[in-house]
Amino acid sequence: MGMQQIFDALDIDKRAIELKAMIIFLFKSDIETLIDNCVGKSNFYIDDFVYGYRERLIDSTRFDSAEDFRDTYFTDPIKTLERLFQEYITQDKFDKLVCKDPEIIYNMHVVNPKVRFNRFVRGME
Numbered sequence: 042m043g044m045q046q047i048f049d050a051l052d053i054d055k056r057a058i059e060l061k062a063m064i065i066f067l068f069k070s071d072i073e074t075l076i077d078n079c080v081g082k083s084n085f086y087i088d089d090f091v092y093g094y095r096e097r098l099i100d101s102t103r104f105d106s107a108e109d110f111r112d113t114y115f116t117d118p119i120k121t122l123e124r125l126f127q128e129y130i131t132q133d134k135f136d137k138l139v140c141k142d143p144e145i146i147y148n149m150h151v152v153n154p155k156v157r158f159n160r161f162v163r164g165m166e
Contacts, residue, residue, distance in 0.1 A: 114143035
């Protein structure tokens with residue numbers, strides 16, 4: 042089943058672009074969880090479920106320390122930020138990142154782990 046078929050089965054609003062992007066990123070290997078929990082539910086419920094799932098992933102994939110995050114960041118900054126924020130990050134979004142200091146990013150994220158990546162990007166806050 043393709044993603045568009047899943048969006049259609051869940052009756053996700055065609056204008057819910059951000060929600061669709063989050064679903065594609067978060068559920069690429071666990072689409073059954075999304076379907077099992079969201080079929081027949083409202084878009085509001087699906088949105089809450091997806092962002093709750095994101096928060097659980099943030100908790101379960103947390104870096105052990107700022108040093109661990111920094112070391113990983115210098116190896117592959119986009120993948121590292123995707124792990125931290127549990128969001129798909131394009132090269133364009135990464136290029137607009139206002140602060141590229143990994144320790145500052147990590148420490149700000151520790152204070153508010155629910156914060157979205159867009160809060161760190163010029164013109165998207």
